[in-house]
Amino acid sequence: MNFNRLAFDHVGIRVTDLDVSERFYAKFGFIRDLKEFAPAVRTCGLKHSSGLRIHLIFNGVPDPQGNVLMDVPVKRPGYTHAAFIVESMRDLVHWLEQERITITEGPVQMGHDRRIVCFIRDPDGNVLEFNEILR
Numbered sequence: 278m279n280f281n282r283l284a285f286d287h288v289g290i291r292v293t294d295l296d297v298s299e300r301f302y303a304k305f306g307f308i309r310d311l312k313e314f315a316p317a318v319r320t321c322g323l324k325h326s327s328g329l330r331i332h333l334i335f336n337g338v339p340d341p342q343g344n345v346l347m348d349v350p351v352k353r354p355g356y357t358h359a360a361f362i363v364e365s366m367r368d369l370v371h372w373l374e375q376e377r378i379t380i381t382e383g384p385v386q387m388g389h390d391r392r393i394v395c396f397i398r399d400p401d402g403n404v405l406e407f408n409e410i411l412r
Contacts, residue, residue, distance in 0.1 A: 287322070287330040288359045292401045295321055295335040301400050304376055305361075307331060331359070337401060344402040358396070358404035366393040366409040373397065386411075 292298040299309065299321065306325050313322020319336045342348055346355045363369045366384050373380060381404075383395030393409040 287332050288356070289320075289332045289334050290359065290399070290403050291334045291337040292399070292403070293335070293337040293339055294400070295333060297400050298333050298335070299323070302331065302333070304378075329361075339401075344398075344404065347404055348402070358406050360406040360408060363407050363409055366395065366407070369407055369409075370395065 290298075302323055306327075307323035307329075308325075310322040310324040310330070313320070313324075313330070313332065315321075319334060321333045321335060322330060323333065324330050346353060346357050370380065370384060378397055381396050381398055384393050385395070386392070387394045391411055393411065395407050397405050397407070399405060
């Protein structure tokens with residue numbers, strides 16, 4: 278098997294309310310891809326003008342413990358977050374403040390000062406990471 282042309286396709290994010298989540302991700306420029314909307318299996322593909330895609334899997338049940346992969350003491354295996362690159366962390370932070378989206382961690386330099394990182398949560402507590410890559 279030759280993986281030289283391997284590319285990233287999408288990340289699936291489990292949510293409890295499709296409408297609420299779709300409005301949240303629309304703030305970041307994601308729009309519904311009608312070719313990737315499958316209500317029978319409770320998935321809705323969203324696409325971004327940059328080519329990024331996410332699938333909202335709308336069969337989640339609210340958990341009072343929060344995000345089971347991030348918020349409970351026992352660290353179970355599984356995907357913990359999706360990470361995005363932005364041009365300016367300062368601009369992102371300003372925009373997040375305007376949108377009243379809470380930053381849950383950061384901004385902070387990480388990776389031997391290779392990047393500035395901040396984290397937020399979507400309406401279901403799923404973690405999203407934003408990175409400004411320092412040149």
